[in-house]
Amino acid sequence: MRLQKFMAQCGVASRRKCEEIIQQGRVKVNGKTVNQLGFKIDPEKDIVEVDGERISLQSHKVYIMLNKPFGVISSAKDEKGRKTVVDLVKDKVNVRVFPVGRLDFDTTGLILLTNDGEFAYKVTHPKHDIEKTYIALIKGIPSKEEIERFEKGLLIDGKMTAPAKFKILKQINGNAMVEIKIHEGRNRQIRKMCDMIGHKVLKLKRIAIGKLQLGKLKEGEFVFLDRETANRVFEK
Numbered sequence: 001m002r003l004q005k006f007m008a009q010c011g012v013a014s015r016r017k018c019e020e021i022i023q024q025g026r027v028k029v030n031g032k033t034v035n036q037l038g039f040k041i042d043p044e045k046d047i048v049e050v051d052g053e054r055i056s057l058q059s060h061k062v063y064i065m066l067n068k069p070f071g072v073i074s075s076a077k078d079e080k081g082r083k084t085v086v087d088l089v090k091d092k093v094n095v096r097v098f099p100v101g102r103l104d105f106d107t108t109g110l111i112l113l114t115n116d117g118e119f120a121y122k123v124t125h126p127k128h129d130i131e132k133t134y135i136a137l138i139k140g141i142p143s144k145e146e147i148e149r150f151e152k153g154l155l156i157d158g159k160m161t162a163p164a165k166f167k168i169l170k171q172i173n174g175n176a177m178v179e180i181k182i183h184e185g186r187n188r189q190i191r192k193m194c195d196m197i198g199h200k201v202l203k204l205k206r207i208a209i210g211k212l213q214l215g216k217l218k219e220g221e222f223v224f225l226d227r228e229t230a231n232r233v234f235e236k
Contacts, residue, residue: 003027003039006048008117010055011062013076013098015121026051055096062095063230064113066215066222072109074102083119086110089222100124101185109134109206110214113222123209123233124185130233134180135169138199141176142168146197154196156186161193173203175202211235213231 007018007027021027026033028049041048048055066085068074073084076098084152085099100112100120112118122128142150147168153160165181176199181189207214210233217223 001041001043002037003034003041003048004037004092005117006041006043006057007050007055008056008121008182009028010048010052011096011098011115011117012055012095013120014117014124015102016124017098018117046219060095061119061227062093062114062115063225063227064089064093064097064111064222065212065214065217065224065225066111067217067219068103068108068111069219070106070108072101073105079191085113088220089113092222103206104188104191104204107206108205108219110209110212112209113207113235119230126184128234129183131181131183131208131236132185132206134182135205135207136178136180136190136194136201137172137203138176138178138194138201140174140199141171142166142178142199146199148183150193150197154193156189156192156196161186161189164193174191209233 001221004015004018005021008015012018015019019037022037027034030047035067043057061213066088068085072088073082075084076086078084086097089097089233095115097113097115100114101124103109103111123130147166150166153163153165164206167179169177169179182189190204194201
């Protein structure tokens with residue numbers, strides 16, 4: 001089995017993130033550092049360590065839906081010592097979990113945590129075209145023409161965004177509360193797209209991934225999901 005696949009199945013992180021961890025020299029097999037992505041191991045015989053901690057296959061898969069608060073980092077660890085999404089759940093989880101994808105530091109709302117690397121890979125891989133729904137408070141009221149530009153796609157960081165959906169929900173003191181649906185997850189994408197049409201994001205919250213909805217879960221709260229419920233992210 002390829003090392004990164006074994007690590008993902010052990011719940012270290014998604015396969016993509018595991019590849020980064022290997023390349024960073026943080027993995028040892030039988031006491032020797034391995035930084036080659038093509039390296040293969042025998043799960044029954046080889047001893048694999050990540051950051052000095054031995055890992056093994058976990059048969060019990062965990063799926064958690066968290067309402068991420070403002071100012072919390074979407075990672076398992078933070079080199080600056082800031083609070084992470086894993087910190088919010090670790091006292092109630094007896095296995096290693098990691099976030100599926102990410103939400104920006106200043107964005108709140110739905111984020112998933114799991115120890116199922118294959119599930120995380122499917123959720124984050126672009127080929128599955130999973131829709132993410134956000135509620136945003138933006139500065140000013142966008143015109144029909146600006147909304148059309150947003151929905152057709154904008155040139156962000158040298159690359160066009162995929163078609164999106166944009167709907168004004170209500171006006172608040174000269175600003176707009178809007179619903180935005182995208183299929184991508186590029187860095188600060190919604191904020192950059194709103195900047196491009198001249199309407200800065202004041203607040204941003206993710207409320208759904210696929211058909212899985214955040215509902216009434218309060219900021220900082222989380223719930224465990226069964227696999228059937230977690231799979232609602234794949235529903236169109």
